[in-house]
Amino acid sequence: MKIGILGLGLIGGSLGFDLRSQGHEVLGVSRRESTCQKAIALGSVDRAEVDLSLFATADIVFICTPIALIVPQIQQLIEHLSAATIITDVGSVKAPIVNAIAPLWENFVGGHPMAGTADSGIEAAQRHLFVDRPYVLTPINTTPPQATAVVEEIVRSLGSKIYHCQPEQHDRAVSWISHLPVMVSASLIAACMGETDPAVLQLAQNLASSGFRDTSRVGGGNPELGVMMAQFNQQALLSSLQQYRYQLDQVIDLIEQENWTALEAKLQSTQKARPEFVE
């Protein structure tokens, strides 16, 4: 197949490596000529240009730009495509994107590969990034099954674990396990920063160890990414935050009331539930 990749960063560049190695012809478009040249030199794409018209004959185009650019870029892109071309995206929030694109382009399948590294950019792109990682597809009622099948076949060839769900279900799931933890963790750091006795603050900094390190990690991450999560998944995240606040208030109440039996029961339930999510 002739596969287009719009946005040659970590995800787009890594897709290019794997798809080329399977014999597909991979075309890349980046806003920067220098990125196009790097992607070609690294072997991530066969050809790359700054102009969307490169995709005119593509069978499928992966949109791998930052999330805020996905809808505007697709709006420009579709002027260059034939109606048979399938578009899919890799945005980490799905409902706003699917809701915006579905009326504009029938052959659109929302997607979210849950693979990433701490690094970004074409230099960080790597082969086999998606192996054994979840890749969520969010076709809706109006999505042609054939389009979904084509995207799924490509995704399967990457070695990913494929999940299908409604866009809104995806957004609620990632609000729980990805976006809520960022806000929970950032609030922890912010609270500790608020210690007013400099000696206690210094001591806390000296004593902080693996427990604090792990719990604070995602709250000390990329601020722009955190804002994007909140911006694009606002409703699901607010709903998760309200549930979280309710749980936190329960914990505070139990400690205030010295109800150690109920607190132990709660900590037993969280100890038991965690392995259903990880490990």
Add this chain to the structure above:
Amino acid sequence: MKIGILGLGLIGGSLGFDLRSQGHEVLGVSRRESTCQKAIALGSVDRAEVDLSLFATADIVFICTPIALIVPQIQQLIEHLSAATIITDVGSVKAPIVNAIAPLWENFVGGHPMAGTADSGIEAAQRHLFVDRPYVLTPINTTPPQATAVVEEIVRSLGSKIYHCQPEQHDRAVSWISHLPVMVSASLIAACMGETDPAVLQLAQNLASSGFRDTSRVGGGNPELGVMMAQFNQQALLSSLQQYRYQLDQVIDLIEQENWTALEAKLQSTQKARPEFVE
């Protein structure tokens, strides 16, 4: 010196290894005869018995029992000691212990080695456990400087990083970096467990990755330890929880108000502050 260790678990057993290797005579007391035998067989102590009278001629006794037993055990222990014997403990909360023991025993120095593993018991004891780990000492006005000096010399020989502070300062510092994270993290798991759509819950469990893994780790830990933290450090933990709740409410407000500029500023401040605690 003749050094007593009351409680032959991970901490007590590990202390024994290091102190014996420095030529001290190490005496152990455990409630269980089988633990005494294991400690001798492993080489953690020179002698071990179930009776506190073993410590009658000790120069110093380390209290390494679970935190709830520290005060009651010291109350029994002091009947067997000469007034010159120094007592120190390894409890993870200091003010309630120091406040209870100081009126009973002049030569008492509160301590807290911040070393641990996921395992417990004499079988988990290991050499060099305290090397490069923080070890907090909390002498108060009435503590004889000579007693503090003796404890400090021993702790230094373990290779620990020594910090001195008031018991209350210790308890506030550990509430920030150790006890608060447990409650924050447990509340995250509890909130996710509350998802009412089984499909979304299942998807969240499938998609959970390193971010959720790290943020939820300490909230999925030993429930009894979590309750002990809350029980013995209740006031400091509640104060930290209230500060945390205030920060969380601020984050919720910013997202509700779509104040992305302020949210980004907050996430920038937490990103900047985290390295002052870890790494």
